[in-house]
Amino acid sequence: MNSPEGARTWPRWRGLAWVLLAIWILAATTAPAPAAESEAPLRLGLPVNCRLGEDCFVQQMPDIDPSEQALDPLCGRATYQGHDGWDIRVRSLKDVDRPSPVIAIAEGTVARTRDGVPDRIYDRVQDGDLKGKECGNGVVVEHAGGLVSQYCHLKEGSIAVRPGTRVGKGDSLGSIGASGLAEFPHVHLSVRRDGQRLEPLTGRLLDAAGEQCGDTTRSLFEPSVRDALTRSTSAILLIGLTNAPPESSSLVRSGDPPVPTISEPVIAWVWAINVEPESLFRMRLVDPDRKTILNFETKSLEGRKATYVAYVGGKHALREGSYRLQVDLVSDGQNVRSTVRSIFIGP
Numbered sequence: 045m046n047s048p049e050g051a052r053t054w055p056r057w058r059g060l061a062w063v064l065l066a067i068w069i070l071a072a073t074t075a076p077a078p079a080a081e082s083e084a085p086l087r088l089g090l091p092v093n094c095r096l097g098e099d100c101f102v103q104q105m106p107d108i109d110p111s112e113q114a115l116d117p118l119c120g121r122a123t124y125q126g127h128d129g130w131d132i133r134v135r136s137l138k139d140v141d142r143p144s145p146v147i148a149i150a151e152g153t154v155a156r157t158r159d160g161v162p163d164r165i166y167d168r169v170q171d172g173d174l175k176g177k178e179c180g181n182g183v184v185v186e187h188a189g190g191l192v193s194q195y196c197h198l199k200e201g202s203i204a205v206r207p208g209t210r211v212g213k214g215d216s217l218g219s220i221g222a223s224g225l226a227e228f229p230h231v232h233l234s235v236r237r238d239g240q241r242l243e244p245l246t247g248r249l250l251d252a253a254g255e256q257c258g259d260t261t262r263s264l265f266e267p268s269v270r271d272a273l274t275r276s277t278s279a280i281l282l283i284g285l286t287n288a289p290p291e292s293s294s295l296v297r298s299g300d301p302p303v304p305t306i307s308e309p310v311i312a313w314v315w316a317i318n319v320e321p322e323s324l325f326r327m328r329l330v331d332p333d334r335k336t337i338l339n340f341e342t343k344s345l346e347g348r349k350a351t352y353v354a355y356v357g358g359k360h361a362l363r364e365g366s367y368r369l370q371v372d373l374v375s376d377g378q379n380v381r382s383t384v385r386s387i388f389i390g391p
């Protein structure tokens with residue numbers, strides 16, 4: 045304000061400001077610290093009760109790069125533009141049939157829930173019928189210190205809490221499903237503090253975490269969870285023998301395809317996620333006499349694959365008996381994952 049009147053009032057206003065400042069300093073030195081700051085920092089747990097890397101898997105992380113690029117908190121590409129949560133998946137809709145509990149990452153109070161959205165896999169162009177329900181069946185929990193956690197895509201009919209329910213860390217909220225906009229069955233965990241999106245592994249605001257990828261020193265997760273989430277997300281989901289080339293869209297719906305009979309052609313296959321460029325798969329099949337009848341190496345991948353299916357087949361059928369299939373994921377010449385399965389081929 046530049047008016048002469050404004051200039052005249054300035055000295056009096058300044059005096060008042062000093063008085064206010066003195067009162068504020070007095071208040072700041074005598075008032076107790078806010079409750080949130082006096083509490084121990086939250087140590088967040090996983091949002092699922094499952095064995096990570098064995099029966100559940102990190103498929104995608106938040107995108108911490110505010111630009112057009114997508115970058116995950118570990119400086120990798122296990123994310124996509126604008127994704128704001130951690131996606132922990134089970135293999136297929138078959139796994140949704142048995143409960144995989146979604147659990148509270150810390151104690152708190154349930155603020156909101158939604159149920160009634162069917163579980164289905166979306167892997168094609170959408171018709172918009174999910175507008176506003178992309179999260180599917182979900183739960184929102186409020187914790188100490190202005191922290192809020194949200195859990196999406198729960199199984200229809202599985203929500204075990206209601207608004208106002210007090211939950212402890214690890215308490216069940218529902219079960220993993222594929223409700224809402226889900227390309228695979230999973231729980232999407234997102235975290236906010238005071239309304240701002242937070243990346244819990246780096247402990248930084250989501251849109252400001254880009255330059256801090258790989259730094260988990262301020263992680264909000266408890267150390268064992270932080271360590272588990274810091275490991276590579278490359279995983280072999282399933283391997284097997286079947287009678288026709290398997291497709292990822294049917295694997296995610298129906299799980300394991302049928303095993304061939306002795307009169308059918310045999311195809312050895314592997315279904316994997318987050319496969320890095322220049323990786324390859326080695327597939328080895330051993331017959332009931334322990335003789336190696338297949339030793340195959342896929343071509344090394346040019347680009348990264350969020351989900352990947354590789355297979356090799358022979359026209360001739362196998363004889364009855366128990367076979368042993370081993371598939372290795374090889375990266376930089378090293379076996380980074382290995383899975384073995386015994387399969388009986390019958391009449």
Ligand SMILES: [Zn+2]
Nearest residue numbers: 129130131232
């Ligand atoms: Zn997600």
